Amino acid sequence: MTDKKQFFIDGEWQVLSDRPTMDLVNPATERVTGTLHLGNESDVDRAVKAAKKAFPGFAASPLNYRIELLQHITEGYKARFDDIGTAISEQMGAPKKFAVRFQAGAGLSHFKQVLKILETYNFEEDLNATRVIREPIGVCGMIVPWNWPMNQITCKVAPALAAGCTMVLKPSELTPGPAIILAEILAEVGVPKGVFNMVQGYGPVVGAAIARHPEVDMVSFTGSTNGGIAVAEAAAPTIKRVGQELGGKSANILLDDVDFEDAVTRGVTLCFRNSGQSCNSPTRMLVPRARMAQVAEIAKRAAEGIRVGNPIAPETEMGPVVSKKQWSNIQSYIRSGIDEGATLVTGGPDRPNGLPTGYFVKPTVFAEVTSDMTIAREEIFGPVLSIMAYDDDNHAITIANDTQFGLAAYVESADHARAQAIARKIRAGMIHLNGAVADPSAPFGGYRWSGNGREWGVYGFEEFTEIKAVMGYT
Secondary structure (H helix, E strand, O other), X not given: OOOOOOEEEOOEEEOOOOOOEEEEEEOOOOEEEEEEEOOOXXXXXXXXXXXHHHHHHHHOOOHHHHHHHHHHHHHHHHHOHHHHHHHHHHHHOOOHHHHHHHHHHHHHHHHHHHHHHHHHOOOEEEEOOEEEEEEEOOEEEEEOOOOOOOHHHHHHHHHHHHHOOEEXXXXXXXXXXXXXXXXXXXXXXXXXXXXXXXXOOOHHHHHXXXXXXXXXXXXXXXXXXXHHHHHHHHHHHHOOEEEEEOOOOOEEEEOOOOOHHHHHHHHHHHHHHHHHOOOOOOOEEEEEHHHHHHHHHHHHHHHHOOOEOOOOOOOOOEOOOOOHHHHHHHHHHHHXXXXXXXXXXXXXXXXXXXXXXXOOOOOEEEEOOOOOOHHHHOOOOOOEEXXXXXXXXXXXXXXXXXXOOOOEEEEEOOOHHHHHHHHOOOOOOEEEEOOOOOOOOOOEOOOHHHEEOOEOHHHHHHOOEEEEEEOOOO
């Protein structure tokens, strides 16, 4: 990554060599791999002004033009698939095969989805004598985290482009590489000047400047709940729309009729996927009280079977976490679980054996966890699973809902109707029944402290539109 390709404003790569810098560190080796220049409020202002200038023309562009543009972007993205996966693996530590297939693949899915939407979407409809029109909302600020760095960019950029919006993106300072590659793709296919702008930097500086800028019409934020609060507070004086996808503490309810070997193994795999750094990870496994010992033993085998190591090794299933700060936070949570009386089944503090360097965490399983424990209440964002006991279905639902979050939940049962009934009683935005995978056309988002608004599919697309009613039109 070169210094010449870090900021993209008004259709041009900007060299801002006088800005403060930070080191980019490979989390698997702890070695410095590059330097990132950090933007400031004036950089955001230039980017917003470019986006505002470009908005009238792009908003009025014919639908066929935007479809063709998105088709070119999709083809350009496919051509850079391996580059995207490599950048994600090097900067956040995901195993290379996972970074290519799932991380880069998730990003591509959002461009494909908006193309499907635009084929049939009706931007105008009549309601009695009123014409109801959906129009692009305007200049959009986008602030994204590091854990799914391309997925969380494209699920904002793709629908914004499809709707006719212009935008300013702030990638995570820990994983700028995927965003730079996307900017290269957009430049190469001829996205008009000012439509897409990118400013690197810290959240409290660049992110805050985007959120409070009076000429930004909408902010789409993905990150921690505390970060979401800060963005909402910064945006409030200018009454802009704020869409937030925040944290989670998702329950995975295993009912008493499941194949426990299969369900527990799947739950452990999902919890530790991406080194546990996913907002919708099933981190609370709820099991019948009489099955606690059996489940703990199965979870122990599953966790200890996960191959932790160098992300570039083809056999690696779990890499490091993203940074030293994140590693230290996870260690504190693991120690709190021990101190508060949870049963440590496997894993624990410190690095795995044979991995003295890198931000590697032992896949950790706790049993006999109760709802008052810190590890059951706070988002850890690491490979730590809490197994909790329930007495009956209603008790399981009560435990699942005993959280300030409400992003996702998982229900496993041999009786599909029983699983469906429980899903309706869980206060969360997304429920996975019997191992169902994420659907890129379905709404992604949560209740309560997990955010507001929705991303993905037509629901995410409409977040980037405003509704106009023209009375007496027909």
